Amino acid sequence: MKKYTKSAKPGEVGGKWYVVDAEGMVLGRLATEVAARLRGKRNPMFTPHVDCGDFVIVINADKVRLTGRKWSQKTYYSHSGYIGGLKSITAEKLREKRPEDLVRKAVQGMLPKTPLGRSMNKKLKVYAGSEHPHQAQQPESLEI
Numbered sequence: 001m002k003k004y005t006k007s008a009k010p011g012e013v014g015g016k017w018y019v020v021d022a023e024g025m026v027l028g029r030l031a032t033e034v035a036a037r038l039r040g041k042r043n044p045m046f047t048p049h050v051d052c053g054d055f056v057i058v059i060n061a062d063k064v065r066l067t068g069r070k071w072s073q074k075t076y077y078s079h080s081g082y083i084g085g086l087k088s089i090t091a092e093k094l095r096e097k098r099p100e101d102l103v104r105k106a107v108q109g110m111l112p113k114t115p116l117g118r119s120m121n122k123k124l125k126v127y128a129g130s131e132h133p134h135q136a137q138q139p140e141s142l143e144i
Helices: 027-039 091-097 100-108 115-121
Strands: 017-021 055-059 075-079 086-090 124-126
Touching: 017 027, 027 055, 027 100, 027 115, 075 091, 086 091, 091 100, 100 124
Parallel strands: 017 055, 055 124
Antiparallel strands: 075 086
8 A cells, every 4th residue: 555645735724823922022033933834834734835824913013022233233125116216224213113014024034935925924914012803713822
């Protein structure tokens, strides 16, 4: 009898909902765990070409920590597409302006840069405060 590894199909995998409290957590360590959950690496039926990840809600994104002097030295870049359209912002100013983007950009950098990675990124919900509108999904608390 042949033994083979079962590959997950897109319709077979159902994602759970998790809530992560980012208060006092180091950004990179938080992002690695969240990216692994979004990708489905913790799932025994993990298949690289199928989105078999879970939904992750990150709350208190404005209270995340960075080590060293990264608040003043870490710079995020974006380009408008026009000549001379390069914009930059430090992590400290980004936290004041849009604290959710700190977590979102860190996790996005750890996901694949493909259409599959973009669909995984849509399963990430980030909120600056401690409230979120996803109580109906009955999310489980995830300790990292």
